[in-house]
Amino acid sequence: MASTVHQAFYEAAVRWAKQPFLCILPETAGIYGVEAGEFGYAETFERVEALRQAYAAAGYGHGHRVGILLENRPAFFLHWFALNGLGVSVVPINPDMRAAELEYLIGHSEIALAVALPHRHDDLKAAAERAGRPFAAMADGELPPPAAFPAPQADTAPGELTECALLYTSGTTGRPKGCILPNRYFLHAGKWYAEIGGLAQLHPGKERMITPLPLVHMNAMAYSAMAMVLTGGCLIPLDRFHPRSWWASVRESRATVVHYLGVMPAMLMKAEAGPADRQHSVRFGFGAGVDRTLHAPFEERFGFPLLEAWAMTETGAGAVIIANEEPRHIGSSCFGKEGEDVLVRIVKDDGTESGAEEQGELLVRHAGDDPRYGFLAGYLKDPAATDEAWAGGWFHTGDIVRRDADGYLHFVDRKKNVIRRSGENIAAVEVEAVLQQHPLVKSVAVAAVPDAVRGDEVMALVIAQDAPAGRPAMEAAALELVNWSLSQLAYYKAPGYVAFVDSLPLTTTNKIQRGELKALAPTLVDAANCVNTCAMKKRQGDHK
Known part of the structure; x- marks a missing residue:
């Protein structure tokens, strides 16, 4: 042999x-x-x-x-x-x-x-x-x-x-x-x-x-x-x-x-x-x-x-x-x-x-x-x-x-990518997969940003197929993306912030550079290209 x-x-x-x-x-x-x-x-x-x-x-x-x-x-x-x-x-x-x-x-x-x-x-x-x-x-x-x-x-x-x-x-x-x-x-x-x-x-x-x-x-x-x-x-x-x-x-x-x-x-x-x-x-x-x-x-x-x-x-x-x-x-x-x-x-x-x-x-x-x-x-x-x-x-x-109860294994996320919000574990890759399906999105990365009440909040950094021009268009696009997320995921997994960016930090193998992303995301919370959508995140039925 x-x-x-x-x-x-x-x-x-x-x-x-x-x-x-x-x-x-x-x-x-x-x-x-x-x-x-x-x-x-x-x-x-x-x-x-x-x-x-x-x-x-x-x-x-x-x-x-x-x-x-x-x-x-x-x-x-x-x-x-x-x-x-x-x-x-x-x-x-x-x-x-x-x-x-x-x-x-x-x-x-x-x-x-x-x-x-x-x-x-x-x-x-x-x-x-x-x-x-x-x-x-x-x-x-x-x-x-x-x-x-x-x-x-x-x-x-x-x-x-x-x-x-x-x-x-x-x-x-x-x-x-x-x-x-x-x-x-x-x-x-x-x-x-x-x-x-x-x-x-x-x-x-x-x-x-x-x-x-x-x-x-x-x-x-x-x-x-x-x-x-x-x-x-x-x-x-x-x-x-x-x-x-x-x-x-x-x-x-x-x-x-x-x-x-x-x-x-x-x-x-x-x-x-x-x-x-x-x-x-x-x-x-x-x-x-x-x-x-x-x-x-x-x-x-x-x-x-x-x-x-x-x-x-x-x-x-x-x-x-x-x-x-x-x-x-x-x-x-x-x-x-x-x-x-x-x-x-x-x-x-x-x-x-x-x-x-x-x-x-x-x-x-x-x-x-x-x-x-x-x-x-x-x-x-x-x-x-x-x-x-x-x-x-x-x-x-x-x-x-x-x-699971039958012995089958299910992937959640990389340990360092898990976002901890109000006691809930959120897999960044799961949120990314949902957002990637929306026709507005060319590429996306999800990261945690600090939240005084919840510990972490979810931020989506989005490269749009056509970048929204002006604040009203940006806010409309962010609301559309979060509404899409809310229709697909539990409310707490939806982005609390949507930042529109020109590029994402990537490795030479085109994987998301999570270390740089983790450092970048908090700096965008109050930036002009970021929309705060935290108010849209409510338990099912709370908004009725």
């Missing part, structure tokens, strides 16, 4: 030689300026092997790290697999990163080389100079420059515990942490997906999986890629999610599986329904965060299940949970029950166990002798954070969940 990603791909290339590994659609090829078409396992491995030899000749080996800034181009896989064959860890670099972020990543990860798009070479070199690191940049197709220093573990053969990749967390509440992910992490993710079955059954040699998710994320890099490698399937990476051409891409690629983020169904449901909605070959979608009010309507309209799953970069498939069996409790934020290989605790703030229907923080570990099997090996250069995450022998996820 393979002990490295490179070995797993070699075995797939032998078994599935003529099967397509990658399908690059014409739209994606045109955006990237690469060749469109399908690329088989055997021919892809030949290119990987040529690259591996070139890197070896340049002195790269076990213990080195190399950055990859190639977006979702097919070259990403070639360099990843080739470097992995030498025991070199890859550090995917988000293309949205800019000067300070690149300086931190290069300095922290100690990469000495980046395979990057040519127009980003100067940015990378300048960041490396500020970080005081020896550094070189190369483009795909160029010969690797000589390694800046000898491979730290050149005398040791790479294996399943060798670092395969260093993935950085989103940094929504602070500086990103570097997650050390060994080969075992990726191999187990693929094996888990290949064997999970149920509504997520993968048929060896037959699946075609389309993903618009970035390869700097664990979903595309670990689950999508490795599931296809271990089952001889075809991966269809897109440059990103294009709502208008999505279904055309799905049909043209003959995709049987789609990977999604929660925002995607919401955007697709805004399009006018038509007879072509079910003209596709998709059997299921795999993802997380679908708006619970849209879950059933989406499945009814498009004809396939959206299987909600839970995992983190840190947990990998060591503690993944998925609603791949009926009943899935659609419309309730349910992500299923843990399997036999996962142990779960739900703990309240006082450290006691939560009862049925009680919210608490999700703690997980792998069942068996090794509770960290399939997880990250640790946070780079931060053993204190690693120990804190594993306090008491359980991984503390920071996610608030509840278990």
